[in-house]
Amino acid sequence: MNLMMRLRGLRSTNDNSPNSEFTFTAVFLGLLIGCLLCFTNLYFGLQTGFISMMSLQSSLIGFLISRMLPTPLTAQEVIVVQTTAVATGTMPLAAGFVGIIPALGLMNEKQDGSPPIHLSWIAGIGWSCAVAFFGVFMSPPIRKQVIIEEQLAFPSGTATAQLISVLHDLPPPETTLRQRRGYQRLDTEEAAEPLSSTTNEETAPLQPPIREDSAKAAGWRELLWSFLVSAILTLIAYFFPVVFAIPLFGNYLARNWAWSFTPSLSYVGQGIIMGLPTTLSMNMGMVVGWAVLSPIAKFSGWAPGPVGDMTTGSRGWILWVSLAIMCADSVVSLTPVVSEFFMDVVWRKIRASNRRADVGTKQDHEVETEDRLVPTKWVVIGWSISVIIGTLLVWIVFGHEGIKPWATFIGFVLGGLLSILAVRALGETDINPVSGLGKISQLFFAWIQPGNIVANIIAGGVAEAGAQQAGDLMQDLKTGHLCKASPRAQFYGQLIGSSVSIFVTTTAYSLYTRAYPIPGPSFPAPTAYVWLSLARLLRDGQLPKKASVFMIAFAASFGVIAALKTYAVRRQIWWAKWIPSGVAFAIGFLNTPSFSLARLIGGVLEYIFRKRYAKDESDIRLIVVASGFVLGEGVTSVVSLLLRTFGVGVASCWGCGHGLCGGCSS
Structure with a gap:
């Protein structure tokens, strides 16, 4: 009987083994959802540099699908679905396919000392294998510290746990948080306003407990109609490209200053998920960058080339x-995290020296039994093997001239240390500063392997991979902790999801590079230019004319703004979310106005819905619609990719005289 219950995905009250949660159905659904997210995130990442972790959406979709099965999944199995999906879906960023891989393809032998590097499919598999697992093996020990001992908030993971508990009619999870600053108690019910924070990789608000009626009302109907509408619009835009390149302010501004509008429902959905404060920050950056600095650079002769040119144009200048x-x-955002980390280390040593007589009596707050935890031996052996094999694979893929094996090994070690900082920042603020940590790694490698742009980019990618994986998976582990899911079952899901995503992501990227020029009109890959530009700067020290003056001024201004925002967020002050986000503001510079405007529409819709139509602030109906919008375009992008691969082109280029229609100008 117990065997049948396991096969059907049931978890009895007497069976708490990981096998009761780690079922074939849960893993299969997680891989299915994760593969869709993988294509979606690669599509949007190459377009705008933005991907979404989609943990809450993965758990919701997994729950809805499981309602159609003869035996619905338990809450713990849905968490395995979510964990597997996230591990599968976020590989495009973790393995650098939206940033460092396109950046390597942009190199110029005359300028960079190395010809462009375009990875073959098998080389892409090797690179992905090199960075796919060491962040996963770091998760169990970090979980012990930040979730069990320090009980950090991880707002996205907490919100997902609340949703899962409501959907399965479980008692609400204990969301009382012990903050490191003073260890004061903070209940999410007492927050005057939910905080919304963002990075270029993930956005998720800190939500109060979700009401049962609103959660149950958000079902298949809303998800399906929003998915279909977005999919149909995306397909229409493929055959009639002007649909996604509307010259909102006329052909002159569209053609000469890149001011067009993309009425993509997926970007509207992303804006809904981000919230109004974040989309406002992004559009403030868009206005300052494209309506103020771009004309100044152009008319002053500092960027004399075409506006959209990343080398001589103002787009490259404002970069x-x-x-x-x-x-x-x-x-600035990482400074308090780093300082508190070292303060904690010092404080622990002081306490240990004062209590030498009490050695062996340290209280363990772990609530799981040994058979449900990941053994330390697995972690040590797995991490060591992943680093050794990863170092070897990087050497095989890029050669001795690309990056030396000892440098790659240092990159893995540095990536591990930076991952701890990333997880702490994420746990406290819901911001995973992976882009900043990657740049720190680039700075370090400019010192230990100077003049080697390839090594600089690869080392930054290794550090970013570890921080991205450890942070995203820690949100899932927080959800599992609150809903009493097995960490070992989640660990299995993470390993399987990462393994499958190696092949899915590499294959998807190979298909995109065959069908489209990357970077190109359809997929500009803006973060690739960020990686390459910083590597060039660290080697040559040359900046475009007058760029240094504006860089210093804006860096100083946003240093102050970031300090104020960090102060307000860490003290849970309600107006913290209205302080501009530096990362979101900067993304407004990277992306052309067409992408930012649609997200602002989504942010405004979210604000109006929450203020006027939502039953309360836990009403997730609009989030479900937003998820359908994002997935609709993401899934249909696979259809568009196949059409492009088999030579099926656009039906009409009418209205594309401004030259911004990807299907007509490429």
């Missing part, structure tokens, strides 16, 4: 200001 803002924001 440097964007980079300065992101670096300043990351450094």
Whole structure:
């Protein structure tokens, strides 16, 4: 009987083994959802540099699908679905396919000392294998510290746990948080306003407990109609490209200054998920970058080329200001995390020296039994093997001239240390500063392997991979902890999801590079230019004319703004979310106005819905619609990719005289 219950995905009250949660159905659904997210995130990442973790959406979709099965999944199995899906879906960023891989393809032998590097499919598999697992093996020991001992908030993971508990009619999870600053108690019910924070990789608000009626009402109907509408619009835009390149302010501004509008429902959905404060920050950056700095650089002769040119045009010029803002924001935001980390280390040593007589009596707050935890031996052996094999694979893929094996090994070790900082920042603020940590790694490698742009980019990618994986998976582990899911079952899901995503992501990227020029009109890959530009700056020290003045001014301004925002967020002050986000502001520079405007529409819709139509602030109906919008375009992008691969082109280029229609101009 117990065997049948396991096969059907049931978890009895007497069976708490990981096998009762780690079922074939849960893993299969997680991989299915994760593969869709993988294509979706690669599509949007190459377009705008933004991907979404989609943990809450993965758990909701998994729950809805399981309602159609003869035996619905338990709450713990849904968490395995979510964990597997996230591990599968976020590989495009973790393995650098939206940033460092396109950046390597942009190199110029005359300028960079190395010809462009375009990875074959098998080389992409090797690179992905090199970075796919060491962040996963770091998760169990970090979980012990930040979730069990320090009980950090991890707002996205907490919100997902609340949703899962309501959907399965479980008692609400204990969401009382012990903050490191003073260890004061903070109940989410007492927050005057939910906080919304963002990075270029993930956005999720800190939500109060979700009401049962609103959660149960958000079901298949809303998800399906929003999915279909977005999919149909995306397909129409493929055959009639002007649909996604509307010259909102006329052909002159569209053609000469890149001011067009993309009425993509997926970007509207992303804006809904981000919230109004974040989309406002992004559009403030868009206005400053494209309506103020771009004309100044153009008319002053500092960027004389076409506006959209990343080398001689104002788009490449304002990129440097964007980079300065992101670096300043990351450094200031990480400073308190770093200082508290070392303070904690010192404090623990002091306490240990004062209590030598009490050695062996340290209280363990772990609530799981040994058979449900990941053994330490697995972690040590797995991490060591992943680093050794990863170092070897990087050497095989890029050669001795690309990056030396000892440098790669140091990159893995540095990535591990930076991952701890990323997880702590994420746990306290819901911001995973992976872009900033990658730049820190680039700075370090400019010192230990100077003049080697390839090594600089690869080392930054290794550090970013570890921080991205450890942070995203820690949100899932927080959800599992609150809903009493097995950490070992989640660990299995993470390993399987990462393994499958190696092949899915590499194959998807290979298909995109065969069908489209990357970077190109359809997929500009803006973060690739950030990686390459910083590597060039660290080697040559040359900046475009007058760029340094504006970089210093904006870096100083956003250093102050980031300090104020960090102060307000860490003290849970309600107006913290209205302070501009430096990273979101900088993304407004990186992306052309077409992408930011649609997200602002989503942010405004979210604000109006929450203020006028939502039953309360836990009403997730609009989030369900937003998820359908995002998935609709993401899934249909696979259809568009296949059409492009088999030579099926656009039906009409009418209205594309401004030259911004990807299908007509490429």
